[in-house]
Amino acid sequence: xxxxxxxxxxxxxxxxxxxxxxxxxxxxxxxxxxxxxxxxxxxxxxxxxxxxxxxxxxxxxxxxxxxxxxxxxxxxxxxxxxxxxxxxxxxxxxxxxxxxxxxxxxxxxxxxxxxxxxxxxxxxxxxxxxxxxxxxxxxxxxxxxxxxxxxxxxxxxxxxxxxxxxxxxxxxxxxxxxxxxxxxxxxxxxxxxxxxxxxxxxxxxxxxxxxxxxxxxxxxxxxxxxxxxxxxxxxxxxxxxxxxxxxxxxxxxxxxxxxxxxxxxxxxxxxxxxxxxxxxxxxxxxxxxxxxxxxxxxxxxxxxxxxxxxxxxxxxxxxxxxxxxxxxxxxxxxxxxxxxxxxxxxxxxxxxxxxxxxxxxxxxxxxxxxxxxxxxxxxxxxxxxxxxxxxxxxxxxxxxxxxxxxxxxxxxxxxxxxxxxxxxxxxxxxxxxxxxxxxxxxxxxxxxxxxxxxxxxxxxxxxxxxxxxxxxxxxxxxxxxxxxxxxxxxxxxxxxxxxxxxxxxxxxxxxxxxxxxxxxxxxxxxxxxxxxxxxxxxxxxxxxxxxxxxxxxxxxxxxxxxxxxxxxxxxxxxxxxxxxxxxxxxxxxxxxxxxxxxxxxxxxxxxxxxxxxxxxxxxxxxxxxxx
Numbered sequence: 001x002x003x004x005x006x007x008x009x010x011x012x013x014x015x016x017x018x019x020x021x022x023x024x025x026x027x028x029x030x031x032x033x034x035x036x037x038x039x040x041x042x043x044x045x046x047x048x049x050x051x052x053x054x055x056x057x058x059x060x061x062x063x064x065x066x067x068x069x070x071x072x073x074x075x076x077x078x079x080x081x082x083x084x085x086x087x088x089x090x091x092x093x094x095x096x097x098x099x100x101x102x103x104x105x106x107x108x109x110x111x112x113x114x115x116x117x118x119x120x121x122x123x124x125x126x127x128x129x130x131x132x133x134x135x136x137x138x139x140x141x142x143x144x145x146x147x148x149x150x151x152x153x154x155x156x157x158x159x160x161x162x163x164x165x166x167x168x169x170x171x172x173x174x175x176x177x178x179x180x181x182x183x184x185x186x187x188x189x190x191x192x193x194x195x196x197x198x199x200x201x202x203x204x205x206x207x208x209x210x211x212x213x214x215x216x217x218x219x220x221x222x223x224x225x226x227x228x229x230x231x232x233x234x235x236x237x238x239x240x241x242x243x244x245x246x247x248x249x250x251x252x253x254x255x256x257x258x259x260x261x262x263x264x265x266x267x268x269x270x271x272x273x274x275x276x277x278x279x280x281x282x283x284x285x286x287x288x289x290x291x292x293x294x295x296x297x298x299x300x301x302x303x304x305x306x307x308x309x310x311x312x313x314x315x316x317x318x319x320x321x322x323x324x325x326x327x328x329x330x331x332x333x334x335x336x337x338x339x340x341x342x343x344x345x346x347x348x349x350x351x352x353x354x355x356x357x358x359x360x361x362x363x364x365x366x367x368x369x370x371x372x373x374x375x376x377x378x379x380x381x382x383x384x385x386x387x388x389x390x391x392x393x394x395x396x397x398x399x400x401x402x403x404x405x406x407x408x409x410x411x412x413x414x415x416x417x418x419x420x421x422x423x424x425x426x427x428x429x430x431x432x433x434x435x436x437x438x439x440x441x442x443x444x445x446x447x448x449x450x451x452x453x454x455x456x457x458x459x460x461x462x463x464x465x466x467x468x469x470x471x472x473x474x475x476x477x478x479x480x481x482x483x484x485x486x487x488x489x490x491x492x493x494x495x496x497x498x499x500x501x502x503x504x505x506x507x508x509x510x511x512x513x514x515x516x517x518x519x520x521x522x523x524x525x526x527x528x529x530x531x532x533x534x535x536x537x538x539x540x541x542x543x544x545x546x547x548x549x550x551x552x553x554x555x556x557x558x559x560x561x562x563x564x565x566x567x568x569x570x571x572x573x574x575x576x577x578x579x580x581x582x583x584x585x586x587x588x589x590x591x592x593x594x595x596x597x598x599x600x601x602x603x604x605x606x607x608x609x610x611x612x613x614x615x616x617x618x619x620x621x622x623x624x625x626x627x
Contacts, residue, residue: 029448033417056205071246074275075209076223077237078284078494079316085213085223085237091140091147092208093131097126099202101160104153108200111149112136139210142163153200161195166461211237212326215284218291221322222282234339236278239436240492244277267311279493281316286614290319293610294577301582301602307342308606309474310614313481315489315497316436318573320344321469344436347443347467348578350621351542352403352599353563354462357476358412358514359396361423362571363509367414370396370512378406383457397516401525405461405539412460420459421448426504427476427486429468434498445466462542474576477563480514480538483507513540521604529588530564530604532612535621538571539564539607541599556596557581562603566611572621575611577603 031317064341076085100108100123109116126134140146211226213219224235230236231245249272290308295486298306310319326338362368368376385406391398399407412420422432430445446455446465458464463537471489478486484505488497517538518528526541545552560579585597595601615621 051346069249069251069272069396071248071272072224072274073209073230074244074246074277074552076244077277077279078282079318080283081279082284083214083279084219084282084284085211087209088139088212089142090138090208090210091142091144091205093140093146093150094204094206095123095136095138096132096202096204097123097134098130098132101198101201103160104200105157107153107156107158108203111146111153128132138208140205140208143198147205150203150205155199156296157197157199159195160198162193169491172396198257211328215288216326216329217325217338217474218288218321219282219284220325220328221339222320223328224339225328234439235341235436236280237437240278241399243276244278247273249273252565263436281312281318281493282320283318283491285617286310287319290321290575290610291323291325293606293613295323296609297579299608300584301579302579302584303582305342306577306579306606307346307470308575308577308610309343309471310610311489313571313574315475315478315487317471317489317491320491326436330393340434342578342580343441343470344433344440345469347441347469348559349463349466349542349544349547350468350473351462351559351561352405352408353473353540353542353561353576354466355400355403355408356517356540358408358415358420358460359400359422359516360479360509360513361419361507362411362415363512364506365415365419368396368411368466370516372397376410377409378404378410380414382406382409383454385457392510397487397519400516400540401519401522403520403526408461409457415456417448417451417456420456421445421451423504424466426441426502427479428472429466431472433475433489435471435489443472462544470576473561473563474574477537477574477576479504479567480510480517480565481574484510514568515524517564521564526600527564527604528561528600530562530602530607532566532608533564535615536564536568537564537607537611538568539604541604543598556583556595560597560599560603560606562599564607564611566615567621572618573611573614575607577606577610579603579606599606 073087078084103121106116109119222235224237226237227233230242250269252267253270294306294308306323308321312318320343322342324338363370378394379387379392394407424445430443432440432442444467455464475489484503484507485503488499488500518523520532521537527539530539544559546557563576565574579602582597582602585601586596587593587595
């Protein structure tokens, strides 16, 4: 028996061992085969190019990011540091329609104060076109309750089910009917795959800014505004866009690997430069009083528009006012005319506001004495200027008081055209002021060589071969605050002007004509409505027919002016006012009795009210008046 077993073992064991080694070899060969495939794939992948890049290069680029650092726009400030334009830090709510779960839509709608159906349709329409960007709410202030509501919503966990579209198996007949549009059978159906607790996805509160103008419409035509791309389009915002906007910066971050360590390396490509602040010479309080008065006057007199400018003796612009004007914080409406800076952009004939300069030149040339015993003949016609029949002879004081054209022309007959041209040229007429060059109209002053005799005569009272903007007119009156010299105007602080102060008239002539201009605002003068109780005021009214369709309008379309200064000795404020086509004016003795509109009963009233508010808030003027 044992022999048999032994014999069987001898027979079987070698076979078993032999089969074992075969199986072992097969396993070895299989693993060698797998290793070979793996090695081949590793080598080929590492060396393959996808869109021109190897895997190593792709990995490098994926670990590399270019970041743009947005520059903050600079503020616009007034002379006292009050903010006129700044950036509000806000939030905006961005939704990703492809990520927001259907279960959260009702809750999100409540947070947004929207109807669920409205929000669902909006998200569905965006999802349909594959949009992942939907700004659902902008200009969210940091104190808006919606921010806390969103925080609470993001912490909430509710059951969210993921759905998968499955193909609907259709019969041949159903497919045929679908193709022929005879029947509509859904080709897919939604299968609920899994439900689990989750938080809302696809909701992001992002940083945002909005340009804010605290003084609203009062400064809109001067400051301008920024567009949807946050770039200045007009006024100071447009003129100083490069300075205010600054320059965005860029930094490159990539992944570095060396023998000892791996790290992210950040490199600045371009340095971010924050926008510069612009400080204006404007006084926000003076601007406010002037704007409110102009607005009130335009409405009261039913004028088309109104404008004014107030200067300091050194040429700094304290206020520049235009009406109508829009609130730049309201983006729902836009009217280009309401951002038009008429002070700088409109060229007009200034009318009788130019008569003081005719008298100053004649006094400097010793053609008049401007004394009480000097009489000017106004009984004879000169050119097309006829006598009015009221006066035979007039003093220079009376000519200015009554704004008498014939008396002024009589004086101008004693002056040479070249002398008048040179003087008007020195006063700055026909030259840009350099305040906001992109919108300024330099006006015009034709060379005297092209004048007819009538041009010299009409020039003496603000017509003929000249047109000016209101800022140029106001600047000319600076001679009364600078002993006959005229400085350049300045609107932006800490900037140098390229013009020098020019001596135009003699000091003694200035003193004498300034005193006569104070008579213009007396009860006997045309500017009596510019009187301010307790203060010495001087100035000149003006009225000019508007040019409509190339010719002077004879149906009442006029511009009315008043340019004045206070106090008469050592003036601190110079103001020029203009109203375009005022239609409703009244007599002084009867407020209900209509009268034709002139500078005396419209523009002069603006000067009185605006300057009255300004003076009452200026303690230094009160003190000087007492002394």
